[in-house]
Amino acid sequence: MKIVFIDMDDTLCDFKGAFSKALKMNPTVRYPQSQYRFFANLQPIEGAIEAVKRLVDSDEYDPYILSAPSTRNPLSYAEKREWIELYFGFDFCEKLILCAHKGLLKGDLLIDDNHEGKGQDLFEGELIQFGSCAYPNWKHVCTRLGI
Numbered sequence: 001m002k003i004v005f006i007d008m009d010d011t012l013c014d015f016k017g018a019f020s021k022a023l024k025m026n027p028t029v030r031y032p033q034s035q036y037r038f039f040a041n042l043q044p045i046e047g048a049i050e051a052v053k054r055l056v057d058s059d060e061y062d063p064y065i066l067s068a069p070s071t072r073n074p075l076s077y078a079e080k081r082e083w084i085e086l087y088f089g090f091d092f093c094e095k096l097i098l099c100a101h102k103g104l105l106k107g108d109l110l111i112d113d114n115h116e117g118k119g120q121d122l123f124e125g126e127l128i129q130f131g132s133c134a135y136p137n138w139k140h141v142c143t144r145l146g147i
Contacts, residue, residue, distance in 0.1 A: 003107035003125075004055060004145075005066035005097070008080060010113040011130045012052070012065070013042035034072040039079035040086075047138030049087050054147040056092075061145065064095045066102055066110070068118045111141060 009015035015033075018041070022032030032038060055063040065084055070076040077098055084096050102110060103122025111128045112120050120127055128135055128144065135141050 001062040002060060002109060004061050004063045004109040004111065005102070005105060005107050005123075006052060006055075006063060007102075007110075007112035007114075007130070008065060008067035008083070009042075011045065011111060012048045013044055013083065015042060018042050031072045033070050033076070036075060037079065038073060039070070039076045040082045042083060044087060045138065047142075051138040051142050051147070052088065054142065055145070056088075058145075058147050061109075061147070064097055064107075065092075066097045066099065066105065066112075068100045068102065069098045071100075109145075111135075 006012060018038065019032050022029065022035065022038070026032075029035065052063060055061045067080055069080065080098065081093055081096055085093050097105065099105065101119040101122075102112070103119030103124075106124065108125045109128060110120060110123045110125060111130055113130045114120055115127060115129050128141060130141060135144065
């Protein structure tokens with residue numbers, strides 16, 4: 001089975017949208033992601049939950065969630081785990097990896113909205129850049145993966 005790592009922020013859940021909304025609501029908070037429940041309350045990206053569930057049901061892929069936690073909010077570690085349980089169930093929490101350098105992990109595919117910044121450029125497998133021209137949404141990613 002191919003190991004697939006899937007980023008959370010702006011790949012599975014809408015970080016930028018929540019960040020922008022929080023800034024508008026309270027422009028004096030320089031780092032909205034530092035606020036309590038910021039990560040726990042992120043909304044899923046359209047098609048993301050269904051795509052991960054299709055990967056789980058696949059005989060070809062072994063999916064993991066790989067996210068870099070926010071150093072500005074130590075609660076992000078726990079809130080990201082809560083988010084995974086809410087959308088994928090308790091058992092899937094064992095497939096959550098929090099790591100600031102994604103290039104350290106060994107796998108076949110990394111689905112991430114960024115191509116660098118957290119070690120994505122050093123990942124030895126294939127990078128599928130979510131939100132790029134080639135993979136603008138989960139429908140295109142699923143087509144590429146054949147699920």
